[in-house]
Amino acid sequence: xxxxxxxxxxxxxxxxxxxxxxxxxxxxxxxxxxxxxxxxxxxxxxxxxxxxxxxxxxxxxxxxxxxxxxxxxxxxxxxxxxxxxxxxxxxxxxxxxxxxxxxxxxxxxxxxxxxxxxxxxxxxxxxxxxxxxxxxxxxxxxxxxxxxxxxxxxxxxxxxxxxxxxxxxxxxxxxxxxxxxxxxxxxxxxxxxxxxxxxxxxxxxxxxxxxxxxxxxxxxxxxxxxxxxxxxxxxxxxxxxxxxxxxxxxxxxxxxxxxxxxxxxxxxxxxxxxxxxxxxxxxxxxxxxxxxxxxxxxxxxxxxxxxxxxxxxxxxxxxxxxxxxxxxxxxxxxxxxxxxxxxxxxxxxxxxxxxxxxxxxxxxxxxxxxxxxxxxxxxxx
Amino acid sequence: xxxxxxxxxxxxxxxxxxxxxxxxxxxxxxxxxxxxxxxxxxxxxxxxxxxxxxxxxxxxxxxxxxxxxxxxxxxxxxxxxxxxxxxxxxxxxxxxxxxxxxxxxxxxxxxxxxxxxxxxxxxxxxxxxxxxxxxxxxxxxxxxxxxxxxxxxxxxxxxxxxxxxxxxxxxxxxxxxxxxxxxxxxxxxxxxxxxxxxxxxxxxxxxxxxxxxxxxxxxxxxxxxxxxxxxxxxxxxxxxxxxxxxxxxxxxxxxxxxxxxxxxxxxxxxxxxxxxxxxxxxxxxxxxxxxxxxxxxxxxxxxxxxxxxxxxxxxxxxxxxxxxxxxxxxxxxxxxxxxxxxxxxxxxxxxxxxxxxxxxxxxxxxxxxxxxxxxxxxxxxxxxxxxxxxxxx
Numbered sequence: 001x002x003x004x005x006x007x008x009x010x011x012x013x014x015x016x017x018x019x020x021x022x023x024x025x026x027x028x029x030x031x032x033x034x035x036x037x038x039x040x041x042x043x044x045x046x047x048x049x050x051x052x053x054x055x056x057x058x059x060x061x062x063x064x065x066x067x068x069x070x071x072x073x074x075x076x077x078x079x080x081x082x083x084x085x086x087x088x089x090x091x092x093x094x095x096x097x098x099x100x101x102x103x104x105x106x107x108x109x110x111x112x113x114x115x116x117x118x119x120x121x122x123x124x125x126x127x128x129x130x131x132x133x134x135x136x137x138x139x140x141x142x143x144x145x146x147x148x149x150x151x152x153x154x155x156x157x158x159x160x161x162x163x164x165x166x167x168x169x170x171x172x173x174x175x176x177x178x179x180x181x182x183x184x185x186x187x188x189x190x191x192x193x194x195x196x197x198x199x200x201x202x203x204x205x206x207x208x209x210x211x212x213x214x215x216x217x218x219x220x221x222x223x224x225x226x227x228x229x230x231x232x233x234x235x236x237x238x239x240x241x242x243x244x245x246x247x248x249x250x251x252x253x254x255x256x257x258x259x260x261x262x263x264x265x266x267x268x269x270x271x272x273x274x275x276x277x278x279x280x281x282x283x284x285x286x287x288x289x290x291x292x293x294x295x296x297x298x299x300x301x302x303x304x305x306x307x308x309x310x311x312x313x314x315x316x317x318x319x320x321x322x323x324x325x326x327x328x329x330x331x332x333x334x335x336x337x338x339x340x341x342x343x344x345x346x347x348x349x350x351x352x353x354x355x356x357x358x359x360x361x362x363x364x365x366x367x368x369x370x371x372x373x374x375x376x377x378x379x380x381x
Numbered sequence: 382x383x384x385x386x387x388x389x390x391x392x393x394x395x396x397x398x399x400x401x402x403x404x405x406x407x408x409x410x411x412x413x414x415x416x417x418x419x420x421x422x423x424x425x426x427x428x429x430x431x432x433x434x435x436x437x438x439x440x441x442x443x444x445x446x447x448x449x450x451x452x453x454x455x456x457x458x459x460x461x462x463x464x465x466x467x468x469x470x471x472x473x474x475x476x477x478x479x480x481x482x483x484x485x486x487x488x489x490x491x492x493x494x495x496x497x498x499x500x501x502x503x504x505x506x507x508x509x510x511x512x513x514x515x516x517x518x519x520x521x522x523x524x525x526x527x528x529x530x531x532x533x534x535x536x537x538x539x540x541x542x543x544x545x546x547x548x549x550x551x552x553x554x555x556x557x558x559x560x561x562x563x564x565x566x567x568x569x570x571x572x573x574x575x576x577x578x579x580x581x582x583x584x585x586x587x588x589x590x591x592x593x594x595x596x597x598x599x600x601x602x603x604x605x606x607x608x609x610x611x612x613x614x615x616x617x618x619x620x621x622x623x624x625x626x627x628x629x630x631x632x633x634x635x636x637x638x639x640x641x642x643x644x645x646x647x648x649x650x651x652x653x654x655x656x657x658x659x660x661x662x663x664x665x666x667x668x669x670x671x672x673x674x675x676x677x678x679x680x681x682x683x684x685x686x687x688x689x690x691x692x693x694x695x696x697x698x699x700x701x702x703x704x705x706x707x708x709x710x711x712x713x714x715x716x717x718x719x720x721x722x723x724x725x726x727x728x729x730x731x732x733x734x735x736x737x738x739x740x741x742x743x744x745x746x747x748x749x750x751x752x753x754x755x756x757x758x759x760x761x762x763x764x765x766x767x768x769x770x771x772x773x774x
Contacts, residue, residue, distance in 0.1 A: 115614040123614060150548040150652075166581070171618035177585030181619040183564070187575030214666070220569040221579035247670045251677035254652055255547070268612070272670060275645040279652035303649065 041338055048079055051335055054101040054108040055082040059089050060308030061319035062111020065301070068321035068372045069109060069328045072347075075376040078332060078340045082109070087124065089114030089308070094124050094131070102132060108298040109331060111324070112308035122169060129162045132296045135189065136196045137162045137270060139289035139302035140330075141277035144322075146353030147286070147362060153258035154281040159200060160270025161193040161225075162291055167267045185221040185266065190228035196292075197229075197264035198236045208240040208261040209233070212249050212269045225266050250276050257281075271303075278303035285320030285361045286352070288327040290334075297334055299327040317367050320359040322348060325375065347378035444730060447499040447697075448475040451509030453704025454714035459509050461716035461767040462723045465742075468771045471727065471735045476503065480511060480522065490525040497529045500697060505730060507723055508699040512706075527560060532689035532697060533587065534594045535560045535668065538725070539675040542684060544748030545757060549678045554658045556675055557598060558668025559591040559623075560689065565665045583619040583664065588626035594690060595627075595662035596634045606638040606659040607631065610647050610667050623664050647671065651678070676701075683756050686721035688729065696729045698722040712762040715754040717743060720770070742773040749773075 055070070057063040073080055083105065085098045102108045115123040128134065137160040143152055170182035194211075201209050211229040215222035226243060233241035244252065246269045252259060253276050265273055278287040289302025301323040313319045325348045332341035351357055357374040358364025366374075450459035466473060478496035487494040491514070500506040513521040526532065535558040541550045568580035592609075599607050609627040613620035624641055631639035642650070644667050650657050651671070655678055663671060676685040682702035689697045700718040708714055720743055727736035746752060752769035753759025761769070 126615065166612075167615050169615075171616060173618065177622075179583045179619045179622050181581040181583070181616050183579040183581060185577045185579070214564075214669075217565050217567075218569060218579050220571065220577045224575075224577050247673035250648070250670050250674035251681070254549075254674060254677040255681065271645045272648050275649040276652055276674065279649040283653060284649060303645070 043336075047336065050079045050081050051107070052105045053080050053082050053331070054098065054105050055084045056087045056098065056108065056110040056113075057084065058087065058111030058308065059114040060112055060310075061313050062113070062308060064314065064317060064319045064368050065321045065324040066109060066111045068368055069324055071372050072325060072344065072375055072379070073328065076340060076343060076379050078344075079337060080332070080335070087113065089116065089124055091124065094127055099131060102128075102296055102298070106296050107331060107335065108296070109324075109328060110298050110300045112301065112304050114308045126167055126169070128298060129291055132293055132298070133163065134291035134293040134296060134298060135161065135163050136193055136293070137274075137289065137291045138200070139274040139278065139287055141274065141281045141287050141302070143281050144286055144349060144352045146355055147282050149280065149282045151257050151280045154277065156257065156260045156277045156281075157200065157204075157206070157262045158265065158270055158274040158277060159193065159197040159262060160265050160274065161189055161267050162270075163267075164189050165267030183218070183221055185224050187224060187228055190225045190266075191232060194229040194232040194264055197262055198232050198239060201239050201262045202236060206239070206262045208242065209236075210249075210260055210263045211241070211243045212246050212263055212265040212273055213243060214246050214269070216245060222266065229264060246272070249273060253277055254280060275303045283320075283361050284323065285359065286322045286326070288323055288330050290327060290330055292334075297331075299331040299334075300324070301327065317369065318359050319368050320361050321368050321371055321375075322352060322359075322362075343379060347375045350378045351375050443472045443474050444505070445474045445476055445503050446726070447496065447503050447506035448477045449496070449506065449508040449511070450477065450479070451511045451700075451704065452480065453510060453512065453706045453709040455509030455511070455704060457710070457712065457714050457763050458700065458716035458719045459507075461763055462507065462719055464767050465720065465739060465770055465774075466723070469735050469739055469774055471732065471739075484519050488520075488525055488529060490520040490522060492522055492525050492529075497525075500530055501695070504693070504695050505726060506697040507719070507726055508697055509719055510700055510702055510704040512704045526697065527689070530689075530695060530697060531561075531691040532695075533561050533692075534558065534591050534690040535672070536598065536688045536690060536725075537672045537675070537685055537701075539672075539679050539685060541679050542744060542747050544744075544750060545680055545684070547678065547680045549655055552655045552675070552678050554655060554675060555598065555602070555604065555660045556668060556672040557591065557595045557660060557662045558672055559587055559664050560668075561665075562587050563619075563665030581616070581619055581666075583622050585622060585626060588623045588664075589630065592627045592630040592662060595660055596630050596637060599637050599660045600634060604637070604660050606640065607634075608647075608658055608661050609639070609641045610644050610661055610663040610671060611641060612644050612667070613641075614643060620664065627662060644671070648674065651675065681756075682718060683715045684717050684721070686718060686725050688722065688725045694729075696726065698726040698729070712764055713755055714763050715756050716763055716767065717747070738774055739770075742770045745773040746770045 055066060057066045070082060083101050085101060087094060087098055113124045115125065139158045142155040143149060164184050164186060166183045168182050168184045171179060173179050197209050211226055213222040213226050215226050257280055263273060278284050284301065284303045287302035290297055290299040309319055326345065329341045329345040332344060351371060351374045357366040357371045359366055359371060448459060450456040476499050478499060481491045481493045484491060485493045488497060511522045536555060538555045539552055541552040562582045562584060564581045566580050566582045569577060571577050595607050609624055611620040611624050613624050651674060661671060676682050685701060687699050687701045689699065700722055702718055705714060724736045724740045746769045752761040752766050754761055754763065754766055
């Protein structure tokens with residue numbers, strides 16, 4: 001019972017956050033995050049030992065925003081230290097030492113890796129996911145208090161199958177001018193992603209899981225995905241389950257996003273839904289996310305919209321570090337450092353809410369460093 | 382020339398008569414054919430990349446168009462179109478077809494062969510919403526139309542309607558979707574138990590065809606930019622081929638800016654700032670998703686016109702919303718989508734003045750906000766709305 005209560009806290013906060021918004025709370029005084037737990041978190045002896053985390057700064061704005069995280073982690077004396085590896089999307093494959101490091105550390109923080117369009121090089125992001133079997137990608141799209149967007153009732157978690165489907169990489173030219181691509185859906189992968197989505201909903205006090213599909217056209221492939229979701233749904237009677245066709249889903253997202261809670265999707269639809277949801281809630285610069293499997297987890301910007309930021313952001317050093325900072329809070333919570341996670345989250349939200357230091361994508365003029373300094377400032381408060 | 386074409390087609394007409402085409406008399410067809418001095422079935426004369434119909438529209442010529450009122454609210458909203466066309470004196474004569482009660486073995490679906498012939502002959506049609514009955518042994522109605530008529534591109538102009546407030550204004554873009562292959566190939570199989578494969582097919586021919594149409598559309602509609610939407614960073618060969626075709630066509634249109642956008646990014650950009658886009662050209666599935674997303678931006682499928690384009694300028698315009706069986710026959714439906722589709726039809730036929738007149742009247746009626754149907758937050762009936770549009774003509 002106690003375990004359940006603690007687990008459902010994040011959802012309660014998000015409800016509190018919404019309530020806070022409804023009552024017109026202003027930016028400076030965010031006491032809602034000061035909520036004390038009713039009972040303490042009792043770690044095992046040695047749980048405070050600093051943990052190694054593999055860090056891949058990546059391409060484009062990657063080094064800038066991962067640098068922000070390193071600074072903030074240092075300033076708050078978080079019990080983590082980074083093992084940094086330079087990896088670039090131009091490489092043929094992820095170097096073995098990087099793989100070894102992630103396998104040893106179990107957790108990794110990663111900036112974006114550029115994926116060349118066309119040509120023979122396969123995406124390093126996809127390689128990482130496949131080799132480490134990070135089968136679930138999670139993106140949390142929600143409104144940040146104090147940040148005005150077109151929609152103000154977004155709180156959606158997109159959980160996406162990450163290893164098969166359209167990303168199978170099986171393509172061939174049948175005859176000149178005719179190319180086939182295989183979409184592979186398996187019961188095994190569909191069931192485990194459905195299980196993860198329902199488990200996530202259960203542990204985070206979420207109410208509904210929506211499966212996104214196109215089974216009216218791809219009757220067998222998406223049909224199998226739906227069948228798996230339905231099977232798992234039966235095991236979670238306390239969580240509502242429904243289904244939506246992907247085109248209708250996108251239409252609903254832009255008109256009435258509040259109807260969605262947790263969404264579970266096959267590979268390709270997931271990235272579309274996540275980027276659409278991120279777009280309506282404030283953009284890819286603020287949405288945290290990660291990839292997780294049975295053994296390992298990689299945290300990164302939630303929705304990257306398939307790019308690593310433009311040159312201008314890199315030269316002017318004005319990339320928004322918010323998304324990756326929030327992903328780092330997710331990382332800290334994943335490592336069971338809840339107090340540090342809360343502290344970081346509170347500081348980041350506080351800076352966004354105050355609105356003094358915002359990057360251009362949020363309508364401000366600040367540089368990445370100015371935002372980082374403001375967050376570090378807030379940590380002490 | 383006219384006599385010759387008519388003769389060439391008369392064999393076809395004879396066959397149609399033999400099949401029992403009841404709605405059109407042979408004589409009248411032959412007259413129409415001679416009058417318009419062309420025949421849609423005369424494929425030999427068709428040049429590739431010919432998107433406009435080779436019809437000579439004299440000022441007085443009446444054009445015959447096929448009309449499928451459809452199911453549910455279909456007949457009501459089709460009536461609305463007919464009334465408004467009458468009031469505007471649009472030179473169009475409708476050839477109406479209902480969906481059959483039994484399966485026509487010649488089409489393998491509830492749509493009759495005669496109705497398909499009618500669209501092929503007229504080269505132009507308008508279609509209300511249709512529901513395929515649940516069951517096996519026949520093709521879906523939309524699939525039948527697509528296959529029988531070779532409708533390879535779906536075009537949806539998305540334009541913010543002034544006066545109808547959504548979270549987005551200044552949306553003015555056109556989605557053009559490849560409609561015959563890709564993820565919708567229908568080729569799926571179970572490899573072993575619990576493992577299913579679905580084939581996505583991209584061909585050079587279909588990709589070139591839709592790209593050609595997109596650029597042609599952009600040029601003839603005064604649009605500046607064509608964006609190819611893809612996921613070639615993952616599907617390097619299939620989407621790669623699609624992009625390659627788009628690039629080749631783009632070279633022929635130096636006046637039109639060409640860009641490529643990854644679909645994830647496209648979704649994000651669309652919901653953040655839809656005015657970044659002009660014409661979007663997409664493979665099948667992406668087109669399906671993006672065109673519905675764009676419809677969401679301007680207020681839903683009830684306000685979105687749509688057109689399907691086939692070879693030799695054949696066009697079937699349609700309302701893409703559902704049949705709304707719950708309000709069917711209650712005079713409550715919103716005919717806007719079908720009306721706007723009929724405007725697209727007139728534009729396609731180059732009857733620009735009437736198209737503009739009707740379009741303006743619809744916009745004015747919605748902007749005034751006095752006679753809106755329930756789905757738009759008003760209280761008016763279909764017929765009241767129609768009257769208001771006629772009043773604004």
